Amino acid sequence: MTVELARAAQSGDDVAFAGLIEQHRAGMRAVAISLLGHVDEAEDAVQDAVLVALRRLPELRDPAVAGPWLRAIVRNNCRMALRARRAVPVAEPEPLLPADPGPGPDQLLDRAATRDWVHHAVAALPRPVREVTVLRYFSAHSSYRQIAELCAVPEHTVRSRLRDGRQALRRVLHETAAGAHADSAAAAAASRAHADATLDAAHSGHYHRMLRESFRPDARLTVLGGLTGTPEVMLMMLDYTLGAGVRTRLREATASRDVMVWETDFVNPADAPDHCPPGMVWLHSLRDGRTAHLRLAYRLEE
Known part of the structure; x- marks a missing residue:
């Protein structure tokens, strides 16, 4: 059997x-x-x-x-x-x-992402629980410490929220695995396309337009280390980074209803190989299809 x-x-x-x-x-x-x-x-x-x-x-x-x-x-x-x-x-x-x-990690993640019934369960969770669950199981920014820092909560809160997520999965295993659910692969593809468009706009100098289209007027930005403000702060960060010859490329993108997680790599110029850390994690909280809160964290480990 x-x-x-x-x-x-x-x-x-x-x-x-x-x-x-x-x-x-x-x-x-x-x-x-x-x-x-x-x-x-x-x-x-x-x-x-x-x-x-x-x-x-x-x-x-x-x-x-x-x-x-x-x-x-x-x-x-x-x-x-x-x-x-x-x-x-x-x-x-x-x-x-x-x-x-x-198979490599990316292939395995892709296969897991096709399990729409798991994503269906995750999408039904309250947003704070969904955020930590997506980070833990569908991103590389997955340690309790990293999640706690990005979400600005204690590690014990991360653990309790993950417990809620695991309990939801158990209910799904008991109640339904054969039903039809929303296509999680399509949601991930849409998130990736959005990330690609955002990075292209940044590299081509059109990030102002992307801000107007993708962010709510009252959107907030939080960067680890205490920097908070409006998404326009991203313009200053991008000007500094791109002006130094650094480029950004997308590593992975995933989504669950009104939560998106992007993982990007920094490509430093040859004459300044340590200008930026290895990469960045973007945690978007959406409202009405536009970003209401963007939280950023540098990825320090390879």
């Missing part, structure tokens, strides 16, 4: 994926409780594992080990939770996947 469900899930059958998770949920939960000892934390580790499994399922070369593979993901999540509590680190589980890394 597990083999058939795993193979069907790998081929994109969301009902099979839901069935696979429900078949092994008890074992996954038992692993989490045995390591963490706290029911709430253990449930978080299991729900995190569901989302990791959704993204990494194409890597599973032997469907017969789907159960141990799922439990290993839970074990890794528990290990990270124990480290966060500054406990004695738990040993790494034996790898259950071959040395071949398989």
Whole structure:
């Protein structure tokens, strides 16, 4: 039964994926409780594992080990939770996947993005919960610290909001995986097209027009480090950056209803390779299809 469900899930059958998770949920939960000892934390580790499994399922070369593979993901999540509590680190589980890394992260993210039923669940969340969920599972700006800084909330708030997101996913697994939902790939493509147009406008000197078209008149801008103001502040930032010969290119874009996340890279000139950090994350909160609040954070790690 597990083999058939795993193979069907790998081929994109969301009902099979839901069935696979429900078949092994008890074992996954038992692993989490045995390591963490706290029911709430253990449930978080299991729900995190569901989302990791959704993204990494194409890597599973032997469907017969789907159960141990799922439990290993839970074990890794528990290990990270124990480290966060500054406990004695738990040993790494034996790898259950071959040395071949398989598809790259971008390909896996694209495959996960086609799971419209997951995005349907995320889109139904309140905006603060949706923002942290999109950042955590569909962007590279995904550590608790990074999300907390970008959203200007404590890390424990990020964790509680993510718990709400995971609970919503669990409800979806129980209630519906076969229904028709909005096309998440189309939403991501629209977000990417918007990002491309914005960067093109910046490089061609037409960012003023883009501001008028894309931002609400009362829009706010927040940049980590305390800089706040109107989107016109972006003009000063762009003038400084582009005037130094730096160029910006889009790395990734995703969206969930009235939330968009863009990840961009800075391409520094040869004579000033350290002028800008590696990149930037843009978190848009939309209202009536236009940006009402833009939050920016520099990406310092590669």
